[in-house]
Amino acid sequence: MLLERRRHGREDLNINLTPLIDVILTLIIFFMVSTRFNRDTQMQVNLPTAGAAPTEAALPAEIIEVTVDAAGNFFVNAKPLVNSQLNTLKSALQEVSNGNAELPMVISADGKAPYQAVATAMDAAGQLGFHKLTMAAQSPSEP
The missing domain is CATH 3.30.420.270 (Nucleotidyltransferase; domain 5)
Known part of the structure; x- marks a missing residue:
C-alpha cells in the first residue's frame, strides 16, 4: 500500500493541530489575565459658584x-x-x-x-x- 501511494506521486500528510490550539489558548489566557480593565479617563471639572445667597426662609x-x-x-x-x-x-x-x-x-x-x-x-x-x-x-x- 505504501508503494502504491508513492507510485502515484501523492503522500498523505497529517498535520497535528492540537499543539497549535494549546498554544493559542495559552496566549488568550495570558492576555486576559494581564490586561487591565479599568478605564482611566480625564475629565475637566468646573466647580460651581453661587450667584446669590439663599434667603433665611429657604433654610430649615x-x-x-x-x-x-x-x-x-x-x-x-x-x-x-x-x-x-x-x-x-x-x-x-x-x-x-x-x-x-x-x-x-x-x-x-x-x-x-x-x-x-x-x-x-x-x-x-x-x-x-x-x-x-x-x-x-x-x-x-x-x-
Missing part, C-alpha cells in the same frame, strides 16, 4: 452643617472633632441628629481642603442614611 430651622477646613479637619455644627476618622464623624453626626436621617445636611469645604476629607464627609452621610445632602458654594468675589 434644624440643619446639620459639616465643615472641612484647609487641613482636612471636621467641624459638626461649628464644634471641632478630635480626629478626621470616618467613625468619629459618623458618631458626631449620629449624636447631633439623634438618629434622624431626614434632617438636611450641608457640607462646606475650604477651597484648599483635601478631596479625601470631602469624600469622607459624603461617605459618612451616605452610610448613616442622610439623603438631603447639599454642598455649599461661595459667591464669587467682586472685582
Whole structure:
C-alpha cells in the first residue's frame, strides 16, 4: 500500500493541530489575565459658584452643617472633632441628629481642603442614611 501511494506521486500528510490550539489558548489566557480593565479617563471639572445667597426662609430651622477646613479637619455644627476618622464623624453626626436621617445636611469645604476629607464627609452621610445632602458654594468675589 505504501508503494502504491508513492507510485502515484501523492503522500498523505497529517498535520497535528492540537499543539497549535494549546498554544493559542495559552496566549488568550495570558492576555486576559494581564490586561487591565479599568478605564482611566480625564475629565475637566468646573466647580460651581453661587450667584446669590439663599434667603433665611429657604433654610430649615434644624440643619446639620459639616465643615472641612484647609487641613482636612471636621467641624459638626461649628464644634471641632478630635480626629478626621470616618467613625468619629459618623458618631458626631449620629449624636447631633439623634438618629434622624431626614434632617438636611450641608457640607462646606475650604477651597484648599483635601478631596479625601470631602469624600469622607459624603461617605459618612451616605452610610448613616442622610439623603438631603447639599454642598455649599461661595459667591464669587467682586472685582
